[in-house]
Amino acid sequence: MTPENARLHQLRGGLAPVEVGARGIESIARNADCTRLRAIVIAGLTPNDVIKHVLGEAADVMSPFAMTLTQAFERRLLDNAGGSLLTVYREKGYLEPQDAKIVNVADVAPRDTHVDRIRRERETRRLIDLKMRGDPTAPNLILKPRLTLTIVGVSHAIELDYLVASDKEPFYRAGVIKSYADRGGKTNNAHVRSAYREAAVGTLALRQLLEEAGRPGDLAGDRVDMVLKAPASFSPRLFAAQRAESELASLSRALSAAPSDLDQIEQMLPAGASLADPAVIEGLPNHYCSTCKEHCSLWKHCRAQAQAQGNAIILGDQAAEQLAAAGSLNRAMDLLNGVGRPPDNRAEAVLAAELQAASLLLERIANG
Amino acid sequence: MFDGGERSCEKHGIAWKSVESYIAHMSRTMPIAEKLARNAERLQQAYAGLAKALSSGDAAARERSQAKISEFNAEYESLAEQLRFAELEARELAAPRGRKPAKPLRELALDALDDLGVPVPPALIADLTEALTGVRPSPSRFASLRRDEENAARRNIAAKPAWIVPAINAAELTAIPRLLCSSAWSLERRIVGSRSLRTDHLRIAESLARRLKQLREAGAPESKNIDRLLFPIARAIPGATETGKLVDPDKVSDAARAELAALDQADQAERGEACARLANASSHVRLWGRPAIIDTMAAARAIK
Numbered sequence: 081m082t083p084e085n086a087r088l089h090q091l092r093g094g095l096a097p098v099e100v101g102a103r104g105i106e107s108i109a110r111n112a113d114c115t116r117l118r119a120i121v122i123a124g125l126t127p128n129d130v131i132k133h134v135l136g137e138a139a140d141v142m143s144p145f146a147m148t149l150t151q152a153f154e155r156r157l158l159d160n161a162g163g164s165l166l167t168v169y170r171e172k173g174y175l176e177p178q179d180a181k182i183v184n185v186a187d188v189a190p191r192d193t194h195v196d197r198i199r200r201e202r203e204t205r206r207l208i209d210l211k212m213r214g215d216p217t218a219p220n221l222i223l224k225p226r227l228t229l230t231i232v233g234v235s236h237a238i239e240l241d242y243l244v245a246s247d248k249e250p251f252y253r254a255g256v257i258k259s260y261a262d263r264g265g266k267t268n269n270a271h272v273r274s275a276y277r278e279a280a281v282g283t284l285a286l287r288q289l290l291e292e293a294g295r296p297g298d299l300a301g302d303r304v305d306m307v308l309k310a311p312a313s314f315s316p317r318l319f320a321a322q323r324a325e326s327e328l329a330s331l332s333r334a335l336s337a338a339p340s341d342l343d344q345i346e347q348m349l350p351a352g353a354s355l356a357d358p359a360v361i362e363g364l365p366n367h368y369c370s371t372c373k374e375h376c377s378l379w380k381h382c383r384a385q386a387q388a389q390g391n392a393i394i395l396g397d398q399a400a401e402q403l404a405a406a407g408s409l410n411r412a413m414d415l416l417n418g419v420g421r422p423p424d425n426r427a428e429a430v431l432a433a434e435l436q437a438a439s440l441l442l443e444r445i446a447n448g
Numbered sequence: 449m450f451d452g453g454e455r456s457c458e459k460h461g462i463a464w465k466s467v468e469s470y471i472a473h474m475s476r477t478m479p480i481a482e483k484l485a486r487n488a489e490r491l492q493q494a495y496a497g498l499a500k501a502l503s504s505g506d507a508a509a510r511e512r513s514q515a516k517i518s519e520f521n522a523e524y525e526s527l528a529e530q531l532r533f534a535e536l537e538a539r540e541l542a543a544p545r546g547r548k549p550a551k552p553l554r555e556l557a558l559d560a561l562d563d564l565g566v567p568v569p570p571a572l573i574a575d576l577t578e579a580l581t582g583v584r585p586s587p588s589r590f591a592s593l594r595r596d597e598e599n600a601a602r603r604n605i606a607a608k609p610a611w612i613v614p615a616i617n618a619a620e621l622t623a624i625p626r627l628l629c630s631s632a633w634s635l636e637r638r639i640v641g642s643r644s645l646r647t648d649h650l651r652i653a654e655s656l657a658r659r660l661k662q663l664r665e666a667g668a669p670e671s672k673n674i675d676r677l678l679f680p681i682a683r684a685i686p687g688a689t690e691t692g693k694l695v696d697p698d699k700v701s702d703a704a705r706a707e708l709a710a711l712d713q714a715d716q717a718e719r720g721e722a723c724a725r726l727a728n729a730s731s732h733v734r735l736w737g738r739p740a741i742i743d744t745m746a747a748a749r750a751i752k
Contacts, residue, residue, distance in 0.1 A: 085752055097751045124751040156680070159571075161645035163684025170686060180711055181642040187569070187626040188617070191591075195742060202743045206620075217619065217642040217718065234751040 084233030087342065088123050093354025095133055097124030102238040102281040105229065107375045109277060109330040112337075113367040117376060119345045122232060122338050123355055127377040135358050140377040146259075153259040154241070156314050157307060158184070162223050162242070165257075168307065168316045169221075169244065179220040179246045183207055186224040197237065200226040205289065208243075211251060212293060220246060227285035231338050240282040244305060244320075251290075253321065254282030255305035262308040262317040270371065272306070273327065279304035280327040284335070302328055370397050405431045480531045487527060491520040526665070533666040553585050553593055557612055558630055564655055566648035567615035567627035567640060576656075579673035590628065598736055601631075605731060615640045616737045618722035621729075623737035631735050635726060641718035643711050650704040650711075653681045653688065657697035657704070664697070 081089065088097070100121050108121050120130055132139040157165045162182050169175040188203045189196035204225040210218035222243040228235035243252035256279045260271050283304060287297035303321040310317055345364075353360050368382035368391065376382075386394050390408035393400040405427035406412035414420035415432035416439060423429040494516040501509035551559075560573040563580075570590035578584035590612075597611045605611075615627035618641035629638040640648075656678040663671035678695055682688040688703035689695060726734055 160681050160684055161649040163649055167684050177710060180646040182645045187624050190626045198742055199740055219642055235749045236751055
């Protein structure tokens with residue numbers, strides 16, 4: 081076992097590591113200020129595992145409806161030798177008719193065993209190596225590639241939906257398939273950003289692979305692809321070569337801080353303590369925000385803690401921003417009711433006046 | 449009285465509806481047989497015309513007779529195929545369900561593979577088997593079947609005329625476990641190169657389109673199942689389908705052939721090259737591929 085692996089093993093306290101995947105790694109960048117989430121992901125666990133194995137509660141499960149929809153849409157695109165995915169790329173002019181080289185990495189080693197997972201990684205590297213060498217047999221579409229991303233000296237596996245490159249392009253772009261409906265400007269922007277970030281995790285893995293091979297990491301570019309479904313149908317809608325600079329930057333920042341995060345977490349914990357202890361999990365600082373519910377199973381715990389601390393974030397982002405001067409809900413209530421110590425500064429005084437005016441307005445509206 | 453008869457049939461395992469369908473199918477085979485008899489008659493007349501033209505040295509009459517013979521021969525082929533399907537169908541329906549011989553999984557798989565003619569995933573074998581026989585083997589059973597076949601072949605490779613084997617990767621010459629083939633096929637057909645997933649997809653479309661056409665012409669109810677199976681495959685070929693319209697087998701075949709024409713040469717060359725590299729390998733390697741290499745260095749770096 082490598083020294084880094086030994087440190088993480090110690091941190092997990094006997095819990096078996098799991099594949100956090102692109103989604104898990106992406107979640108760090110969603111809430112970069114949450115030490116609890118960073119500690120869990122860096123250690124090779126997921127919030128769901130912590131809920132199940134450490135806190136002994138029922139794990140979060142994806143809605144069966146959403147799961148069926150996602151799987152069916154993915155099958156629609158990737159089954160039949162990725163024919164539908166290839167067609168949508170051809171229709172949009174991103175692939176030429178002769179760009180018909182497709183490999184499904186899952187065909188090579190389909191089982192969910194350790195050996196097959198390693199074989200899928202090796203096959204993915206071999207295929208990417210063909211592109212690096214400019215081999216004419218390099219695939220245009222690599223379905224279900226398995227890449228690795230090294231964080232604090234250990235490699236984390238990520239299985240992407242696909243990689244794509246025409247014969248003319250120098251290297252691959254990562255692509256994600258999402259079963260969200262494309263509603264034009266009304267598509268949930270948070271969903272789109274999250275999908276881009278997930279693909280960007282793949283881009284970072286590609287950059288690492290290029291750098292290991294002595295090639296410039298920039299060859300992987302800063303563009304990602306996304307396929308959504310058309311509303312009320314399973315027709316794919318392609319968003320190819322989308323700029324993901326900011327997603328890549330936020331991920332790079334979060335991951336480059338991981339080694340110091342690990343040091344910090346180790347220093348924070350008492351000697352011999354590990355993440356397998358519920359008290360340690362509860363003791364790690366968190367940063368609850370309204371979007372935590374979308375990606376972290378621990379959100380209920382963090383919200384309860386925020387509520388106990390009187391943190392205004394439990395009322396939503398807007399309320400938290402407006403009540404920032406008070407620092408806590410209890411202090412905001414004191415300012416509203418004019419009890420406790422007088423306002424400490426001008427900001428508190430302004431907030432007190434605003435809260436009292438709003439309260440009077442509410443009373444007038446409610447009681448006439 | 450009628451109800452009682454129906455109940456009695458059910459009691460003895462013969463579905464009354466099957467008997468009705470059998471009669472309907474038998475009545476459908478009659479007009480085809482009549483058409484065939486008429487075709488044979490016309491063919492004889494055309495041959496007589498040809499003999500006459502040859503003896504008289506009339507070149508124009510000879511050409512006309514030859515054209516007629518070609519036309520009647522093509523018609524004969526089509527009618528004979530239709531009759532064969534109709535008879536097969538009638539025989540199927542005539543056999544009471546309980547007495548139909550249950551084919552083992554490997555036989556079903558080999559039948560489907562020979563129908564499709566290219567390496568395919570277990571799910572497609574299961575889908576085709578269901579479409580044609582009404583019985584769907586679970587795709588998850590194919591992994592153990594493939595391993596059993598390999599073990600049995602290790603003991604005695606000559607024990608069976610054909611084994612279910614994995615396709616072979618053209619670059620690495622290792623097995624692709626999720627794509628299955630028949631060992632009776634030539635090595636070149638069992639090899640999967642960089643373009644083969646697409647070319648095989650096109651060949652599957654062509655094969656199913658041909659089958660759909662035959663079944664539709666014979667009025668077989670299975671045509672609907674093949675239609676359903678072909679649609680998602682054809683949809684992934686530009687110009688093969690039209691929104692809101694039934695799948696046209698000729699259109700699918702044309703579109704598949706057109707794309708295949710552009711890719712086939714390079715694909716065949718890559719397969720041929722891989723074939724040559726396996727020329728001196730043992731029969732086991734030629735069927736199950738080279739052993740896969742495991743990257744232990746990568747495994748050491750992985751989180752554990």
